[in-house]
Amino acid sequence: ANKSLxxxxxxxxGPEVMGQVRRVVDWMDRRRAVSFDLxxxxxxxxxxxxxxxxLSDATLERAKTADAVLLGAVGGPKWDDLPFEKKPERGLLxxxxxxxxxxxxxxxxxxxxxxxxxxxxxEVVSGLDIMIVRELTGGTYxxxxxxxxxxxxxxxxxxxxxxxxxxxxxxxAAVAFxxxxxxxxxVCSSEKANVMESGVLWREEVTKLHAETYSDVELSHMYADxxxxxxVRAPKQFDVIVTDNxxxxxxxxxxxxxxxxxxxxxxxxxxxxxETGQRQALYEPVHGSxxxxxxxxxxxxxxxxxxxxxxxxxSFDLxxxxxxIEEAVKAVLAAGVRTGDILAPGTRAVxxxxxxxxxxxx
Ligand code: NAI
Ligand code: MG
Numbered sequence: 001a002n003k004s005l006x007x008x009x010x011x012x013x014g015p016e017v018m019g020q021v022r023r024v025v026d027w028m029d030r031r032r033a034v035s036f037d038l039x040x041x042x043x044x045x046x047x048x049x050x051x052x053x054x055l056s057d058a059t060l061e062r063a064k065t066a067d068a069v070l071l072g073a074v075g076g077p078k079w080d081d082l083p084f085e086k087k088p089e090r091g092l093l094x095x096x097x098x099x100x101x102x103x104x105x106x107x108x109x110x111x112x113x114x115x116x117x118x119x120x121x122x123e124v125v126s127g128l129d130i131m132i133v134r135e136l137t138g139g140t141y142x143x144x145x146x147x148x149x150x151x152x153x154x155x156x157x158x159x160x161x162x163x164x165x166x167x168x169x170x171x172x173a174a175v176a177f178x179x180x181x182x183x184x185x186x187v188c189s190s191e192k193a194n195v196m197e198s199g200v201l202w203r204e205e206v207t208k209l210h211a212e213t214y215s216d217v218e219l220s221h222m223y224a225d226x227x228x229x230x231x232v233r234a235p236k237q238f239d240v241i242v243t244d245n246x247x248x249x250x251x252x253x254x255x256x257x258x259x260x261x262x263x264x265x266x267x268x269x270x271x272x273x274x275e276t277g278q279r280q281a282l283y284e285p286v287h288g289s290x291x292x293x294x295x296x297x298x299x300x301x302x303x304x305x306x307x308x309x310x311x312x313x314x315s316f317d318l319x320x321x322x323x324x325i326e327e328a329v330k331a332v333l334a335a336g337v338r339t340g341d342i343l344a345p346g347t348r349a350v351x352x353x354x355x356x357x358x359x360x361x362x
Contacts, residue, residue: 012289014072044074134248263300
């Protein structure tokens with residue numbers, strides 16, 4: 001059977017960048033004999049306008065049964081004054097929660113042509129290609145008890161609780177080890193076992209799982225504060241980093257800035273495998289709906305396209321096809337073709353469509 005893809009383009013620049021991804025999917029279909037059953041549906045503000053909810057039950061069902069979901073972006077000023085429960089962003093949160101996407105993959109790749117755009121020295125980032133795996137559905141952002149409580153003395157206290165179970169730790173660590181096998185075979189697990197009980201458990205469980213199932217992968221451990229420092233000092237020492245929700249939130253944003261523009265950053269969120277080993281999966285650019293440039297054919301489609309490349313690599317084991325896309329991105333950048341967000345002296349400005357043209361030609 002063909003692989004099924006559900007495209008949820010969303011709002012703002014979402015449909016613009018996903019339009020370019022569609023062109024590449026069509027190209028794959030014609031030129032590479034890689035066929036997809038591709039369906040499109042609404043999410044976010046677009047779904048709110050059509051159905052009164054940012055994610056309909058029918059769309060959620062389609063997302064769960066598809067082999068992979070490709071999402072553009074959601075949100076925009078039109079819906080900003082709605083209460084939080086009704087906002088477009090809730091559609092995306094609901095998708096992540098209902099599909100139980102507990103592993104968030106954020107690669108930080110420094111393209112040679114964009115080395116100058118990094119905030120770090122060229123020799124520190126040149127050739128950089130690392131992957132941060134952030135636990136996404138547990139930890140401090142969800143743990144109970146939580147809340148703001150009145151104290152008898154008139155003060156208040158705010159509480160969040162860092163909670164992890166062995167199951168939650170092992171399943172995200174398994175994702176990291178499996179990814180490492182498809183990359184450079186090294187995992188660095190990051191926590192603060194020196195000061196946190198959950199960190200002690202994290203380290204023990206990752207170590208056990210490694211010994212049981214993944215001893216072919218090289219495993220190291222690093223305290224999360226040091227990891228932040230090392231990411232800025234010498235990021236190329238890493239291959240895959242696996243960490244919890246809170247530390248992963250910060251470390252992945254730090255890593256993102258090693259590489260330049262928001263318009264270049266892809267991501268994936270993975271859940272449990274089914275009987276055939278296929279994981280629940282959602283691929284999306286890191287950026288939002290960019291209302292400031294929406295509708296102007298200016299958005300950089302590379303983040304969305306690299307997200308599709310991740311889909312080919314990690315959901316469909318089509319590494320060669322993923323390589324083709326990534327090589328095309330490198331070549332186009334090297335040729336000086338740029339959307340506005342990555343424009344530099346001596347390069348040529350193109351539209352969203354123009355970037356799509358250049359990528360397909362390459
Ligand atoms: P944003 O990522 O949409 O935009 C931030 C800045 O980066 C803007 O100046 C924008 O023009 C630029 N930018 C972003 N993507 C670009 C691309 N592909 N090419 C060229 N320039 C690009 O973040 P912002 O402005 O904070 O949020 C705008 C809306 O998007 C809000 O409604 C927010 O809630 C939503 N949002 C949605 C996300 C999602 O769907 N995953 C993630 C982040 C924000
Ligand atoms: Mg963040």
